[in-house]
Amino acid sequence: MSRRTSSAAHPESPPVRPLRADAERNRQRVIAAAQELFARRGLDVTLDDIARHAGVGVGTAYRRFANREELIDAVFEGALQHLIALAEQALAHEDPWEGLVQLFLATGQDFADDRGLRQALLESTHGKDRAAAARERLTPAVSAVITRAQQAGQLRDDIEPSDFPLIQLMLGAVTQHSRNVAPELWKRYLTLILDGLRRDRDHPTPLAHPALDQDEFDQTMT
Amino acid sequence: MSRRTSSAAHPESPPVRPLRADAERNRQRVIAAAQELFARRGLDVTLDDIARHAGVGVGTAYRRFANREELIDAVFEGALQHLIALAEQALAHEDPWEGLVQLFLATGQDFADDRGLRQALLESTHGKDRAAAARERLTPAVSAVITRAQQAGQLRDDIEPSDFPLIQLMLGAVTQHSRNVAPELWKRYLTLILDGLRRDRDHPTPLAHPALDQDEFDQTMT
DNA sequence: CACCAAGCGGAGATGCGATCTCCGCTTAAG
């Protein structure tokens, strides 16, 4: 966690004056509250909500973060770094295919745990620029994992790096709908997709999650 | 209330009710405009928009359709019947696997062509009841197609009927994001998923659509 | 053709919910 976002970001303060202790404390509270609410309810939560959750007045929230964008940036830098670390770990895995599987699983889990992250990175609605910048930082490591699995003859050759985020997008759609009923259902479909991604296979891989039963299904789809 | 929609199971049968000629004409215009706007821009379009598109006053729209629900029902009955017909055609296909593939393709195309249909049937946001009722009418035929493909030893056994709509949901997510750039991209991922669904396969099936190039990718994901 | 109720248009009333400001009060810091 960084202290002040950056030195050259505020229009109202040429010299960077340190915040008063209580002010800095409140600032952190707001970020923490935003993190939690973004994760649980998405990027559309109101600043009023975040402020209330943080236990500060609305005015305080608006004083520190002129707009919602600043707040989102402050919150998601950490999540982005985590994703990058995951890709590098995947690349370090001894087996290329298993590394790819790990990457799908770990990334999918991050997205499953954080609705705001899904929106920021996978959905177009909230800020094109941030998503583009984030993906630019992620692409190299992800591409390397994919290429390595192809060179090992384990991943089909007609897959490209751009397929990775689109597959995550598909899984995110499942997560989004089943989150309250079967939060790990996305793993079922990931297994299916992985069986499609494998270059050769004679038997289906056991699915990672059972199908929804009637009740779960109704709750998920309605 | 005693209009035609209430007891009408058939959209084509006006059960004797005096509606002045110009009124009936306007009613049809509103339905046509709604169909087009729902398909293109989703179920959230305002009734004002629909009225303007239909070339009638807002008052006229509200006079015929007390609420948006009535209008949606009037518009989607036809689409639903088409989906049911598709499932029955799939069941009539001589090869069970090919029948299933056809069902995925044809249904996916309907969804790709109609954003409103995706929202009404796949997303929870707009009216649980309609979606549930629609799925109830669809399930029997879809289940039959799936079961038949499994009995023929072509579809893996651990798939269940509830997987069908969830796979369509995933494809719908791709469609939603790529619609302006590569409207058929969803077929790429359908091929992948089908390769995962097949019971046995030694070689990957050629993908139905090329991966996005850099420009297309940027436009899709941002 | 004459008549009139059915129908029409669309401005605007209503409601809702988010954003952001303002100012009197509180408190950290020197």
Added chain:
DNA sequence: CTTAAGCGGAGATCGCATCTCCGCTTGGTG
């Protein structure tokens, strides 16, 4: 103790969708 930084949160403002109301138009009938 002094004082300016900071606080809270009511409420002003804005935007936007829903739905109504009423004076005018028109189809259908005798």
